[in-house]
Amino acid sequence: MLFFTQCFGAVLDLIHLRFQHYKAKRVFSAAGQLVCVVNPTHSLKYAPTRCAAAQASTEQGILPPCHHHEAVHDPQLVPCTCPLFSCPWEGHLEVVVSHLRQTHRINILQGAEIVFLATDMHLPAPTDWIIMHSCLGHQFLLVLRKQEKYEGHPQFFATMMLIGTPTQANNFTYRLELNRNQRRLKWEATPRSILECVDSVISDGDCLVLNTSLAQLFSDNGSLAIGIVITTSKVHSSEAEM
Amino acid sequence: MLFFTQCFGAVLDLIHLRFQHYKAKRVFSAAGQLVCVVNPTHSLKYAPTRCAAAQASTEQGILPPCHHHEAVHDPQLVPCTCPLFSCPWEGHLEVVVSHLRQTHRINILQGAEIVFLATDMHLPAPTDWIIMHSCLGHQFLLVLRKQEKYEGHPQFFATMMLIGTPTQANNFTYRLELNRNQRRLKWEATPRSILECVDSVISDGDCLVLNTSLAQLFSDNGSLAIGIVITTSKVHSSEAEM
Numbered sequence: 166m167l168f169f170t171q172c173f174g175a176v177l178d179l180i181h182l183r184f185q186h187y188k189a190k191r192v193f194s195a196a197g198q199l200v201c202v203v204n205p206t207h208s209l210k211y212a213p214t215r216c217a218a219a220q221a222s223t224e225q226g227i228l229p230p231c232h233h234h235e236a237v238h239d240p241q242l243v244p245c246t247c248p249l250f251s252c253p254w255e256g257h258l259e260v261v262v263s264h265l266r267q268t269h270r271i272n273i274l275q276g277a278e279i280v281f282l283a284t285d286m287h288l289p290a291p292t293d294w295i296i297m298h299s300c301l302g303h304q305f306l307l308v309l310r311k312q313e314k315y316e317g318h319p320q321f322f323a324t325m326m327l328i329g330t331p332t333q334a335n336n337f338t339y340r341l342e343l344n345r346n347q348r349r350l351k352w353e354a355t356p357r358s359i360l361e362c363v364d365s366v367i368s369d370g371d372c373l374v375l376n377t378s379l380a381q382l383f384s385d386n387g388s389l390a391i392g393i394v395i396t397t398s399k400v401h402s403s404e405a406e407m
Numbered sequence: 408m409l410f411f412t413q414c415f416g417a418v419l420d421l422i423h424l425r426f427q428h429y430k431a432k433r434v435f436s437a438a439g440q441l442v443c444v445v446n447p448t449h450s451l452k453y454a455p456t457r458c459a460a461a462q463a464s465t466e467q468g469i470l471p472p473c474h475h476h477e478a479v480h481d482p483q484l485v486p487c488t489c490p491l492f493s494c495p496w497e498g499h500l501e502v503v504v505s506h507l508r509q510t511h512r513i514n515i516l517q518g519a520e521i522v523f524l525a526t527d528m529h530l531p532a533p534t535d536w537i538i539m540h541s542c543l544g545h546q547f548l549l550v551l552r553k554q555e556k557y558e559g560h561p562q563f564f565a566t567m568m569l570i571g572t573p574t575q576a577n578n579f580t581y582r583l584e585l586n587r588n589q590r591r592l593k594w595e596a597t598p599r600s601i602l603e604c605v606d607s608v609i610s611d612g613d614c615l616v617l618n619t620s621l622a623q624l625f626s627d628n629g630s631l632a633i634g635i636v637i638t639t640s641k642v643h644s645s646e647a648e649m
Contacts, residue, residue, distance in 0.1 A: 315557040338589075347580075347640075348613075349595035370620040371590075378612040 200280040200390075201272070203309075205292045243360060245269075261328050261359065262304045265297060273297040273304065281391045283309050286384050290319040297328070300395050304328040305339070305356060307393065308363050321380050323352070323391060324363065324372035331358040335398075341373050342392040343383040350375075350383070355398065442522040442632075443514070445536045445551075485602060487511075503570050503601065504546045507539060515539040515546065523633045525551050528626050532561040539570070542637050543579070546570040547598060549635065550605050563622050565594070565633060566605065566614035573600040577640075583615050584634040585625040592617075592625070597640065 245252035245264060254264055265271045274296060283294040294309040309323045323341055327334040334356050343350045352373035357366050366372055375383070383389060487494035487506060496506055507513045516538060525536040536551040551565045565583050569576040582595045594615035599608050608614055617625070625631060 315560055318557055347597050349593070351591070351593040351595075353591040355589050370618045371624060374616075374618055374621065376612045376616055379616065382613060 199274060199276045199278075200282055201274050201296060202282045202284060202388075203272075203294045203296050205283065205285050205288050205294050205311075258329065258359075262297065265306070271295055271297055271306075273299055275299050277301065277396075278392070278394050281307055281309070281393055283389045283391065284387065286311070286321075286380060286387050286389050298325075298393065298395070301337070301397060303333065303337070305337075305395060306359060306363075307391075308367075309389075309391070310367055312367065314368075319377055321375040321377075321389075322367040322370075322372050323375075324366050325356045325393070325395075326359045326361075326363055326366075327356045328359045331360065334358040338396050338398040340392075340394045340396075342394070343375075343389070344392065345383045345385065345390075348382060350379070356395075441516060441518045441520075442524055443516050443538060444524045444526060444630075445514075445538050447525065447527050447530050447534045447536050447553075500571065500601075504539065507548070513537055513539050513548075515541055517541050519543065519638075520634070520636050523549055523551070523635055525631045525633070526629065528553070528563075528622060528629050528631050540567075540635065540637070543639060545575070545579070547579075547581070547637060548601060548605075549633075550609075551631075551633070552609055554609065556610075561619055563617040563619075563631075564609040564612075564614050565617075566608050567598045567635070567637075568601045568603075568605055568608075569598045570601045573602065576600040580638050580640040582634075582636045582638075584636070585617075585631070586634065587625045587627065587632075590624060592621070598637075 242255045243258055243261065245254040245261075245268075252268070254268065256264060262273070266273060276298075277300045279298060281294070281296060288311070290311040290313045292311045296307050298305045298307055304327075306326045306328060307323070308326070309321060311319050311321055313319045325339040325341070327337060337356055338353060339356050340351060340353045342352075350373075354372075357363075380389060484497045485500055485503065487496040487503075487510075494510070496510065498506060504515070508515060518540075519542045521540060523536070523538060530553070532553040532555045534553045538549050540547045540549055546569075548568045548570060549565070550568070551563060553561050553563055555561045567581040567583070569579060576598045579598050580595060581598050582593060584594075585592045592615075596614075599605075599613075622631060
């Protein structure tokens with residue numbers, strides 16, 4: 166009996182995912198973009214955030230920002246960059262992707278243009294939606310976070326980080342686009358390096374910021390579709406283009 | 408002596424305006440857009456807002472939304488739509504523009520693409536930057552407002568209203584664009600009719616919303632340049648275009 170109940174549950178889940186995928190495809194199919202359904206993860210850290218702890222240590226002259234370990238002897242070693250957990254792992258930049266995939270089970274998608282479909286936007290803060298995105302020979306980490314910067318007023322923050330150095334990150338431009346209900350919101354910026362802390366990018370507000378009412382206007386049945394495009398930024402002539 | 412002091416003050420003001428205009432032109436000159444320097448106005452209303460008062464009256468079945476007058480006998484008469492003052496004026500839609508120009512001294516600019524340069528962004532909330540924009544045979548009202556939705560955390564809200572009916576407003580699309588420091592933020596939507604209340608559009612958050620840190624990233628020496636484009640929206644195929 167339990168087996169049948171579980172089977173039925175699994176079938177229902179599949180139908181639900183299929184339906185969400187179909188809905189997203191309906192919206193974005195014109196561009197032939199890859200749609201990826203991303204489920205939320207209730208964050209297990211945040212008190213205090215790794216960055217706050219790291220920053221405090223930095224002020225005391227102990228560690229460079231965002232290195233929350235006791236001592237980093239090898240400057241080429243980086244701590245785990247997963248924004249979800251306070252993970253003690255550290256390793257070289259080249260193996261961060263495999264660590265995130267294997268230990269934290271973060272999916273990786275291929276393609277220059279994808280659609281990130283975050284489900285269950287109604288879940289209480291703090292919640293994260295995370296995916297890795299592989300294109301132009303590099304891997305990027307997309308983080309959508311629901312967080313209460315002002316108590317009782319949750320906001321959504323979306324940013325893209327390059328799993329690479331800040332110098333490498335300067336070669337790219339990412340664009341996040343929301344499009345629904347005759348409204349369109351686009352955020353375009355240079356990705357930050359994963360060596361900088363995602364928490365501080367979000368607390369600085371240097372990312373796409375949505376209040377709850379705007380997020381509701383852009384979401385469809387509790388899911389928010391974010392179109393993502395990554396390009397190489399040869400010469401940053403954007404200020405003159407406008 | 409007083410005369411000379413005043414003359415000197417006027418010359419300094421002119422130099423300051425000229426400098427701001429020059430700076431804005433430097434950024435936007437590539438597109439040959441018209442730059443308009445808009446000075447802030449400290450709002451004299453807000454407690455309670457006209458909309459809140461009107462909404463309360465509506466709930467009691469007295470008046471239609473945003474009509475704060477005692478009784479509107481002629482349904483073609485609209486109240487003054489100036490977001491700055493609780494003005495007792497009312498008249499036909501066709502004369503709203505001349506009322507706003509003459510009584511409230513709101514400037515009007517011509518052209519499909521203009522740059523709205525809001526100065527003195529550091530001034531405390533509530534503050535408004537307002538201009539009228541004439542293009543495609545219609546007049547629009549652009550409102551940038553600094554307001555504290557959450558106490559101690561001022562935010563900037565920008566929206567465009569058509570000085571016309573909601574049906575007329577549906578024929579247009581407006582775009583607000585911020586572009587600086589290798590970041591770009593675009594908001595695109597159908598303008599709301601001036602018959603709807605600008606206060607409620609802003610309190611619903613159905614507009615371009617900027618927190619203080621983002622506003623600082625986009626502003627240059629205390630001035631925020633917003634590029635404005637208005638187009639006619641024939642068929643709203645934006646959702647498929649993405």
